[in-house]
Amino acid sequence: MSKYHPQRILDCRGDACPLPLLKTKKAMAEMASGEILEVVGTDPGSKNDLPSWANRTGNLYLGEEEEGDVFHFFLQKK
Numbered sequence: 499m500s501k502y503h504p505q506r507i508l509d510c511r512g513d514a515c516p517l518p519l520l521k522t523k524k525a526m527a528e529m530a531s532g533e534i535l536e537v538v539g540t541d542p543g544s545k546n547d548l549p550s551w552a553n554r555t556g557n558l559y560l561g562e563e564e565e566g567d568v569f570h571f572f573l574q575k576k
Contacts, residue, residue, distance in 0.1 A: 502560060502572045504536035505529065511568065515543045519551055522573070526557060529575045534560065537571040544569060 508525045510518040518539045525535055537548065545562065548571050552559035560572035 500536070500563060500570065500572070502534055502536065504572065505533040507536045507538060510537055510539035510541070510544070512540060514541050515547065517541075518544045519547045522548060522551070526555075526573065526575055531575050533575050535573045535575070537569075537573065539569050539571070540567055542569075544571060548573065 506525060506529060508521055510521055513521070518537060518541055522535070522537050529535060537544070549559040552573050556576045558574040558576065560574055562572070563570040
């Protein structure tokens with residue numbers, strides 16, 4: 499159980515770079531300021547891509563949780 503309470507969950511399991519990042523950008527553009535997005539994925543490259551993207555765009559990277567080979571990333575819209 500996550501300590502975050504996302505308003506939206508984006509399932510990117512099975513997607514390879516750059517799809518998780520592109521889908522994240524699109525989802526965040528549709529969200530309101532302050533809302534949290536959970537990105538669920540299996541691409542290990544997202545562990546670098548998503549925090550870097552959040553930093554560049556001013557969005558807040560809250561962290562990640564792992565369940566086996568599935569990653570849960572949490573981002574908050576600026």
